[in-house]
Amino acid sequence: MAEPAALSEVDTSTAGLAVSLRGVTKVYDSGVMALGPLDLDVRKGEFVSLLGPSGCGKSTALRLIAGLHAPTSGSVGVSKPAGQARPGHSIGFVFQEPTLMPWTSVRENVRLPLKLAQAPATEASARIAEALMQVGLTEFADAYPRELSGGMKMRVSLARALVTDPDILLMDEPFAALDEITRFRLNNDLLSLWRNLRKTVIFVTHSVFESVYLSQRVIVMTSRPGRISAEFRIDTTEPRGEDFRTSADYAGYCRKVSNALAPSYPGKPG
Amino acid sequence: MSSLQRPPLSAGQGAPESSAVRLVRILLPVIVLAAGVAIWELVVRVNEIPPYVLPGPGAVFETLVKDWPVLSQSLMVTLLTTLEGFVAAAFGGVALALLFNQSKWLEYSLFPYAVILQVTPVIAIAPLLLIYLPQQTAVIVCAWIVGFFPVLSNTTLGLNSVDRNLAGLFRLYGASRMQTLRYLKLPSALPFILGGLRIAGGLSLIGAVVAEIAAGSAGAGSGLAYRIAESGYRLNIARMFAALLLLSAAGIVIYVLLALTSHLVLRRWHESALGKEN
Numbered sequence: 393m394a395e396p397a398a399l400s401e402v403d404t405s406t407a408g409l410a411v412s413l414r415g416v417t418k419v420y421d422s423g424v425m426a427l428g429p430l431d432l433d434v435r436k437g438e439f440v441s442l443l444g445p446s447g448c449g450k451s452t453a454l455r456l457i458a459g460l461h462a463p464t465s466g467s468v469g470v471s472k473p474a475g476q477a478r479p480g481h482s483i484g485f486v487f488q489e490p491t492l493m494p495w496t497s498v499r500e501n502v503r504l505p506l507k508l509a510q511a512p513a514t515e516a517s518a519r520i521a522e523a524l525m526q527v528g529l530t531e532f533a534d535a536y537p538r539e540l541s542g543g544m545k546m547r548v549s550l551a552r553a554l555v556t557d558p559d560i561l562l563m564d565e566p567f568a569a570l571d572e573i574t575r576f577r578l579n580n581d582l583l584s585l586w587r588n589l590r591k592t593v594i595f596v597t598h599s600v601f602e603s604v605y606l607s608q609r610v611i612v613m614t615s616r617p618g619r620i621s622a623e624f625r626i627d628t629t630e631p632r633g634e635d636f637r638t639s640a641d642y643a644g645y646c647r648k649v650s651n652a653l654a655p656s657y658p659g660k661p662g
Numbered sequence: 663m664s665s666l667q668r669p670p671l672s673a674g675q676g677a678p679e680s681s682a683v684r685l686v687r688i689l690l691p692v693i694v695l696a697a698g699v700a701i702w703e704l705v706v707r708v709n710e711i712p713p714y715v716l717p718g719p720g721a722v723f724e725t726l727v728k729d730w731p732v733l734s735q736s737l738m739v740t741l742l743t744t745l746e747g748f749v750a751a752a753f754g755g756v757a758l759a760l761l762f763n764q765s766k767w768l769e770y771s772l773f774p775y776a777v778i779l780q781v782t783p784v785i786a787i788a789p790l791l792l793i794y795l796p797q798q799t800a801v802i803v804c805a806w807i808v809g810f811f812p813v814l815s816n817t818t819l820g821l822n823s824v825d826r827n828l829a830g831l832f833r834l835y836g837a838s839r840m841q842t843l844r845y846l847k848l849p850s851a852l853p854f855i856l857g858g859l860r861i862a863g864g865l866s867l868i869g870a871v872v873a874e875i876a877a878g879s880a881g882a883g884s885g886l887a888y889r890i891a892e893s894g895y896r897l898n899i900a901r902m903f904a905a906l907l908l909l910s911a912a913g914i915v916i917y918v919l920l921a922l923t924s925h926l927v928l929r930r931w932h933e934s935a936l937g938k939e940n
Binding site: 455458459460483485487488489491493494495496504505507508509536537538556 | 825827832834836846850932
């Protein structure tokens with residue numbers, strides 16, 4: 393795997409931007425053009441979804457922002473909070489799978505980012521307790537991952553991403569493998585977390601309904617190479633809840649977004 | 663679960679069994695043993711086979727009790743050699759695997775020789791070692807040679823089987839090499855390391871016995887294998903069987919101890935140590 397990308401020194405703070413991508417491309421070693429060129433600005437505190445079919449490079453874009461991959465060309469700018477040297481710590485990442493360490497408890501899994509940053513133990517305990525409370529898992533701190541359901545594992549993963557109190561939360565199809573009831577519940581919990589904590593969220597998904605329900609802005613991507621094909625602003629009365637999910641507004645947005653997405657699926661009438 | 667690695671050897675659980683089935687599973691081998699011993703005794707008595715050709719199981723047991731002072735001392739010697747060889751194999755194997763994992767160049771340079779050491783029959787190496795090394799050292803080296811390779815290859819496999827997303831997470835949070843090794847790679851590799859140790863335990867005993875036999879023909883030595891060789895020259899067949907019985911028991915105890923250790927260490931999280939019901 394590639395070393396973490398050296399993030400460019402794009403000054404995003406003045407413009408109120410959390411993330412700024414400029415002409416970013418990614419070509420894999422196999423020669424496959426995975427992404428771009430891609431331009432993307434995400435404001436601080438914004439909830440943005442990247443929506444597209446499998447293999448459209450949306451996960452690649454997320455990994456570039458996280459610094460897990462280096463872009464082939466272009467620049468990736470991520471705002472740094474004052475007094476923090478490492479950009480990686482201002483980012484929380486939630487993978488498609490819970491990606492927990494099976495050999496240790498929920499508490500120790502959540503502690504990991506703090507342990508790696510060598511945070512003081514007393515401060516760490518307080519933060520872990522807070523993160524577990526935010527995702528509603530306080531009682532399960534001593535459980536092992538295998539003892540939890542899929543939805544609870546995802547909550548642990550979310551708590552681990554929140555424990556460093558990052559400004560930016562990157563989520564890579566986090567709820568794709570969950571059943572619909574669990575997914576709806578986690579959607580609502582994520583929205584209330586976002587409202588309370590005011591973090592910037594970039595959410596990758598292939599579900600039209602999920603993206604419209606959650607985000608302020610839906611960015612539709614096409615595949616090979618991944619490009620932005622359309623962008624929708626979802627304006628509705630906040631806070632959203634189950635009412636929004638059954639409203640005519642919601643259905644209208646979903647139809648529009650679906651129509652924009654249709655051309656990226658070959659073989660389907662546009 | 664993709665995030666769980668399976669070890670190369672399973673702990674050997676079957677499906678949940680009823681107590682009756684479990685009882686039968688324990689009883690059947692015991693019945694086979696009893697029948698075997700009875701037939702053995704019968705054959706010896708009916709054919710009046712002299713004890714210097716084939717002693718009956720009664721005679722073997724008698725010898726075991728009568729010669730216990732000598733045999734138990736030899737057992738201790740062999741067990742100590744096995745233990746020393748096993749500890750050397752465990753530390754050597756894991757340490758070498760860690761070195762290989764940190765430096766690909768080192769792995770490319772040395773791994774072929776680890777394989778050569780493994781595929782060359784130890785019984786052919788033992789006489790050479792006995793020429794150049796003091797006998798006790800040579801015996802331990804033999805036990806080490808046969809024991810370290812399974813530990814090395816299993817640990818290497820384990821260190822390379824780390825979940826890719828977890829590795830990415832560690833990089834995202836800026837983990838150092840030491841942190842990645844300690845908090846990610848070693849725990850991931852643990853089931854594999856324990857599997858390797860389980861194989862190495864039995865092999866260390868074999869290595870010790872092989873070296874003792876090679877050394878025994880040269881005269882000195884007091885381990886169980888030496889007793890077998892010595893008793894063979896003296897046509898004390900009953901004592902050969904008694905010593906063999908002890909070696910076999912030692913092998914079983916080593917295996918059970920290592921399997922138990924593995925189970926206790928992994929029981930909270932690893933698939934191999936969990937029942938099939940969940």
